[in-house]
Amino acid sequence: MKMIWIAVIIFFTACTVREKPTARFLSHPDVAASCPYITHDAAGNLAISWIETDTADNSYIYYTVSADQGETFAAPVQVTGSAGVYPHDENLPKVLFKPDGSIIAMFGTEANDARNKYAGKVMYTQSFDSGRTWQPAMPLVTDTAGYDQRYFDMALLPNGEAAAIWLDNRKVASAEGSTLYFARTNGRNGFGDASPVVETVCQCCRTKLLVDDKGAVHVVYRDIINDSIRDMVHQVSVDNGQHFSPPVRISADNWVVNGCPHTGPTLGVNKTGLHFAWFTMGHGKGVFYCRSVDNGNAYTQKESLSGAPMAKHPQLTVGANGDVYIAWDEPVKVGDDFNSRIGFVHKSPDGKTISSSPLTSDSAYANFPVVGTAGNKVLVVYKQRVGKGTGVACQVLQP
Template sequence: MIKIIAFFNVWFFSMVAIFSPKEEAKTNLDENMPMCNTSMVESIEQWTKLPSSPVYSSVPSGTGTIAIDSTKAYTMPLLAQTPKGEILLSWTEKDEQGLTSFCLAFSKDKGKTFGDKKVIFSSKGIGNSRLMRAKVLAKKDGSLVALFTNRPDVPGGAPAGGRGGRTADLVYCLSKDAGTTWTSPQNVDSDPAKAMRGFFDAIVLPNDEIAVFYLKDVANSTKHEERDLRMVLSKNGVFQPERLIDPVVCDCCNINLLVDANGALHVYYRDNNDDIRDIAKITSTDNGVTFSKPQILHNDGWKINGCPHSGAISSSYGKGALVAWFSGAESESGFRLVTQEGKKLFVLSDASVKNPWIMAGAKQAVMIWEQSQADSKNQLVFRKINGDKVSETVAVDGSVNALNSTGLMLDNQLLLAHEVKGEKKNSLKITTVAL
């Protein structure tokens, strides 16, 4: 076992959320996924014109990471908990030749130490970004399923049956020996057409099957960017033909999935109704066989002729859930946190708020995010939620220049994995925060 002490070295080009009017020239925002683009780039920070951040009280934190290879660059961590209670940390790392490896490691002591790194797959076409984070799902039968985007047009990036051309495939690998060996990547969907597939999320359902939702290019579209919402379900561990769920959605905003305490599957995505791009929810109570009609979670009424590149995040909490997303609505611009029923708890209107993440335990929940301080450096801050009560904002000590934080709530502490911005390369850090 390797004690958590050192820092990862990470090469990471930070992506801010932007929107893009349609019918404009294309600009790559992510090296592994072309997206909606614009000649009029505006960030979320430009939409919200508010004073600089206040100074917050802070809480102490512990730090650490896994053993590193200083010749490689690491990025986009994700923490999860297996049905056996182990902590699963996944990430991607890139060597000096541009080969990216999707990796994972396990902890049996709540993140204090991690076992040896295990490589899932290596390719120059692997994608891992804020809008389509590579992830590993742990099933109750003990098997692991890794899902990520892979560009077959990149040399060395095509999986078996790769489609080639301007394509981003959504692929999966399977392990039945706790991540020691993995199958070769296979496409999640069986459609042979060249198309962009991404902005995905995937989840293990109560019946131990897997649901994958993603955006896919609309065939023969005459628009600059047009994608619809698709779903693939597994049956007896085998992915079935894809299904069209919603034909008109926002083109480039990430999808978010949640299974609540009652076993219902909730799908959150940014809808597009005559350029009103609010967050919609559909629900299935039969493991993805049927779904409710789309319901707007909160009527923000944000009308914008372009894609914000910013979807929802969520966490099961008690018998319900908490959901957060950004809206540039004139009446109340900022990140809002609402309950599953659409009740608004608060709005973060400060222009420097970025990349929120929600974690929940048995008695309380936490929303954490990046906040620019007086020296323009990011710091992680959070608020605790207990029922309808929300605490004051608290900063995490030792979290200066933090990026893309994710985490878990374990007993009465947070286990966070996040990047730390450097001059040329970022580091990646494990942080524990006592609540």
């Protein structure tokens, strides 16, 4: 097993974020690495996954576990059942550790379907021996009428089973858009009981699934409203996904666009309520934030998080003390060209901004960040150019 490639490690405080340090790289050198994702294993240890594509164009999911809150990482594990995973930073693969010790890796592949040349297929593979071996990959949808599935998310339900949402071509309405589907696992039998949640969802932006500490299941996605408006919508279920509340916009941006934004919403929850971040170009441009203190009945007025109008791809997490951390990527001009850097904001539990500063230097090219927690630490993991390739870089922020 190859050892982790680690660059310089520099620690700094999350409250001031004065430094722009070079992060450690978790991916192997001389590969095209992308699509990082942060989660935790069944013991609560930090786990980070990503995709690597080698020079022979072979792509696999890898993941590493840290037993000391990001100080050190174990050698990466290759998810052998993920062969053929298609690297897509909005449709990034997810690894989920169930309480019974099994692991699920879900990922997108190309469908190669004549009915839609851009169609994708969502697959998943399971391990029942702590990642040593993996079952053959299974399609999330076996219905032959379903030829396009993508932009999925997974989360654990209170009973220890996994839930998944995704965008699907199957629908009744003739209007543009996809259908948001929901399914859950049944032990080692994998996913079943799939059911539609809502139709005419924007077909090109990632979705977000969150289960709060009371067991409520939240979904957030970009909807197509009145055939032309593409705004973010929230729904909640209090019966494990059997029924969902009607869709409600988190912000009336009224963004009219006949195209694919390719940047979805993010969501976190703490004792003060729900916290959202998203990209829009309606009534302002860039990454915005709002919250709801009444479980989605009403939402605060949106707040701009970045001065860059084309800031995109926000991701959000809630720390152990309830503080909210949001990262995104934004263009930055360097000479006559543009690079991409990671923006970052730290908010109090009630949404007040404590600090805001870029995490990466203007001279680097970094994008598609994800954020997560490990104990009282916050981590930001992102894709960064390395020579002619890309690596998955990690920064650990210590309050």
